[in-house]
Amino acid sequence: MTYTIRPVRPTDLAAVTEVEAICFPAAEAAAEESFKARIAAFPECFFVAEADGKIIGFINGCATDSKTIYDEMYENSACHRPDGAYQSIFGLDVIPDYRCQGIAAALMDHMIEDSKNKGRKGLILTCKDRLIHYYAKFGYKNMGISKSVHGGAVWYDMILEFGDQKS
Numbered sequence: 212m213t214y215t216i217r218p219v220r221p222t223d224l225a226a227v228t229e230v231e232a233i234c235f236p237a238a239e240a241a242a243e244e245s246f247k248a249r250i251a252a253f254p255e256c257f258f259v260a261e262a263d264g265k266i267i268g269f270i271n272g273c274a275t276d277s278k279t280i281y282d283e284m285y286e287n288s289a290c291h292r293p294d295g296a297y298q299s300i301f302g303l304d305v306i307p308d309y310r311c312q313g314i315a316a317a318l319m320d321h322m323i324e325d326s327k328n329k330g331r332k333g334l335i336l337t338c339k340d341r342l343i344h345y346y347a348k349f350g351y352k353n354m355g356i357s358k359s360v361h362g363g364a365v366w367y368d369m370i371l372e373f374g375d376q377k378s
Contacts, residue, residue: 221250258325
């Protein structure tokens with residue numbers, strides 16, 4: 212299958228909102244207004260995977276100086292710091308028909324490489340316990356249960372710090 216990874220565009224708003232609704236329970240899914248604000252505030256930290264003109268997945272998150280994600284970050288795009296030390300990952304979404312084909316990994320690898328190119332110290336995310344091993348494959352370390360209570364779920368803080376940089 213052929214797909215491309217590219218920066219998000221404002222015209223992608225409806226498609227990314229739909230993908231999010233497919234990939235996350237309603238209590239955890241970001242709403243269209245949230246995506247509109249994210250696309251406006253940090254399009255340089257938001258990438259989509261596209262196949263045959265259709266958005267099949269995406270990865271996004273603001274840049275921050277925090278080593279963990281806190282709940283306000285999801286809804287307040289003003290938390291974005293363009294020169295932040297860490298790239299957060301709010302969501303790594305791939306619609307079910309396209310899963311298990313390496314698209315999520317390609318999106319993550321793209322975000323990691325982009326973060327290195329921007330001089331960041333690393334990346335941060337939260338995930339459920341069943342995904343800790345998946346993110347560990349990229350070099351993320353489990354920092355324990357997160358203070359985040361987003362969507363009423365139990366989240367784990369994960370961090371990927373680039374080698375030989377001081378944290």
